[in-house]
Amino acid sequence: MADLSGKQxxxxxRETWWAITDPAFLVSKRSLSLSLPYMFVLAFHKxxxxxxxxxxxxxxxxxxxxxxxxxxxxxxxxxxxCASLPRQGRLLVLGGMRSDTETSMDSTFIYRSSTNQWSTGxxxxxxxxxxxxxxxxxxxxxxxxxxxxxxxxxxAVECYSPESGRWGPAAKMRTGLARxxxxxxxxxxxxxxxxxxxxxxxxxxxxxxxxxxxxxEMSNGMREGWTGLxxxxxxxxxxxxxxxxCPMKVYAPDLDTWExxxxxRFPREAMQRPFAVNGVEGRVYVVSCGLNVAIGSVxxxxxxxxxxxxxxxxxxxxxxxxxxxxxxxLLYA
Numbered sequence: 001m002a003d004l005s006g007k008q009x010x011x012x013x014r015e016t017w018w019a020i021t022d023p024a025f026l027v028s029k030r031s032l033s034l035s036l037p038y039m040f041v042l043a044f045h046k047x048x049x050x051x052x053x054x055x056x057x058x059x060x061x062x063x064x065x066x067x068x069x070x071x072x073x074x075x076x077x078x079x080x081x082c083a084s085l086p087r088q089g090r091l092l093v094l095g096g097m098r099s100d101t102e103t104s105m106d107s108t109f110i111y112r113s114s115t116n117q118w119s120t121g122x123x124x125x126x127x128x129x130x131x132x133x134x135x136x137x138x139x140x141x142x143x144x145x146x147x148x149x150x151x152x153x154x155x156a157v158e159c160y161s162p163e164s165g166r167w168g169p170a171a172k173m174r175t176g177l178a179r180x181x182x183x184x185x186x187x188x189x190x191x192x193x194x195x196x197x198x199x200x201x202x203x204x205x206x207x208x209x210x211x212x213x214x215x216x217e218m219s220n221g222m223r224e225g226w227t228g229l230x231x232x233x234x235x236x237x238x239x240x241x242x243x244x245x246c247p248m249k250v251y252a253p254d255l256d257t258w259e260x261x262x263x264x265r266f267p268r269e270a271m272q273r274p275f276a277v278n279g280v281e282g283r284v285y286v287v288s289c290g291l292n293v294a295i296g297s298v299x300x301x302x303x304x305x306x307x308x309x310x311x312x313x314x315x316x317x318x319x320x321x322x323x324x325x326x327x328x329x330l331l332y333a
Contacts, residue, residue, distance in 0.1 A: 053111075094107070182230070264308075284296035
């Protein structure tokens with residue numbers, strides 16, 4: 001991974017690249033404390049749509065560039081779906097769309113942090129783009145999206161087993177959904193289309209139960225209050241709202257309602273949409289346009305049991321100002 005922290009001591013980009021991808025760097029990386037994960041960001045240039053995978057070490061605020069992903073040059077970055085196996089140090093990039101032919105792809109690309117290399121995995125059962133995916137009990141579930149034709153909503157669901165390295169079918173959705181957001185809580189994957197203009201109809205949504213391999217409707221309160229990008233912390237579902245000052249909310253399943261999170265206000269001045277969000281171990285990681293990163297430490301108040309958040313902002317190098325995030329994943333690299 002090439003260092004883009006700007007602290008290169010006068011070395012050329014090529015010299016820095018070889019220094020960072022040298023096996024000695026991989027050894028030193030493994031010797032670091034694993035109390036914080038690395039954040040991997042699928043970024044693209046806003047003018048050219050050129051893809052570039054970045055990795056951030058939150059301990060040092062250093063950025064690294066990953067080797068190029070083995071995909072066609074003409075792709076639509078937001079059409080990919082990404083998932084990860086954090087403790088195994090594996091990142092999966094699935095499906096996607098060719099921008100030259102506007103056809104969906106069935107590709108599976110796998111990055112391994114132990115070797116800092118990409119490989120091509122088995123093709124998906126169904127070519128798809130703009131779909132949801134998640135790690136459900138160690139298996140990667142792919143849901144919905146668009147097929148080869150315009151307006152071709154996919155109801156087929158498939159599941160990838162890292163142990164066997166194979167894709168297999170799962171229970172179909174009742175109706176095809178365009179991706180807005182999804183989250184995994186326990187053995188269930190929640191998928192929602194989100195609100196769309198003119199906001200006359202409630203968003204469609206569904207819940208996949210991996211233990212039973214069945215689909216059911218999402219509750220009204222969860223569906224109607226899901227107004228942002230989600231993150232799951234310790235089994236609780238949070239969203240970063242995409243309107244106004246981007247308040248943070250937490251879902252209360254017993255009441256089927258959303259409650260606002262107290263504490264710091266989201267650092268909206270430093271964080272410009274679009275966002276990509278992920279989280280682990282009580283921390284929310286939000287990456288914004290220009291690849292600034294806000295890390296929110298979430299804690300529960302002793303008095304009333306409500307949640308609060310404290311934000312810290314890591315400002316990205318100026319070289320990233322023309323990049324926008326499409327997805328972010330967390331790996332214990």
